[in-house]
Amino acid sequence: MKRGIRDGIPIFLGYLSVSFSFGIAAVGKALPVWSVILTSLTNVTSAGQLAGVSLIAIFAGVGELALTQLIINIRYALMSLSLSQHVDRSMTTGNRLICAFFMTDEIFALCRAQEKPVSNRYMMGVGLISVLGWGLGTTLGALAGGILPPSVCIALNPALYAMFIALVLPQAKKERAVLWVASISAGLHCVVRLAPVLRELSSGFALILCAVAAACVGAWLFPKKEA
């Protein structure tokens, strides 16, 4: 649990700044502060929540709301499937029911990139500290929106990205195949996000599209003997 909390601190810091801007944006759509905080604490998604509160603000239908969440968040199903192959025996059904709630891009990647299968306690530690950051940032953003200087927020932004780098590069150094798939994925994502027409894709969808394509190339060219 302690190790999970410690490893989760970069996620905490990153979430603090990301959810801060979500808080500001959601209150700007005339939603009451409590509902914005509740949304963050029960959903723990970024793109999904932002799309969700936008729909709630214009009184869109329930079906449209549910479908939008399904499309934006379907990537988590893939992550859950992947992580189901990398947990130890402490992950009982009851624990899985709880830990599944914490399946975000960042928490998934941190847990999956651990050398050994992760335990229930580790994932709980990462999850709790991360959701704390997500809720706290949202609350601050919703309450104090335009008051805090943006330099504070910007200084926290690199935390998440730096953590991602620290998860990929050491493994890429050890394993040529990881270097290849990571480079293909990042390169592809740059093209998709910056090229005309393609950049119209929703950001969550663009991300998973590139990640899946690169992982397929990896599985095809460098199949693991014992993955």
Added chain:
Amino acid sequence: MTTTYLLSRIAVMALVTYLIRMLPFVLVRGKIENRFVRSFLYYIPYTVLAAMVLPDMLFATSYVWSALVGLVVAAVLALWGKKLITVALCACGSVYVAELILGLFL
């Protein structure tokens, strides 16, 4: 916007999102044997992470240059085998300093 309206819509969002995350995690218990699928599931976190860094990190700060400073600092410390938290805090610190310096000239 009534409280009932808000609560019901937030519940719908939360439920859909939770089911997406929970079902595969709880239902898939055994080891998947297919080699392609296993390799795919092994590579997917690295491809997700790499795509989250680029190009987004470059636009997450006030200037592309300060983001590049953070990226280089993080990469060097990561290859050096430093802990996650050390890499993250040093990157934040270096970006903060870089932004102060760049702010003087730009």
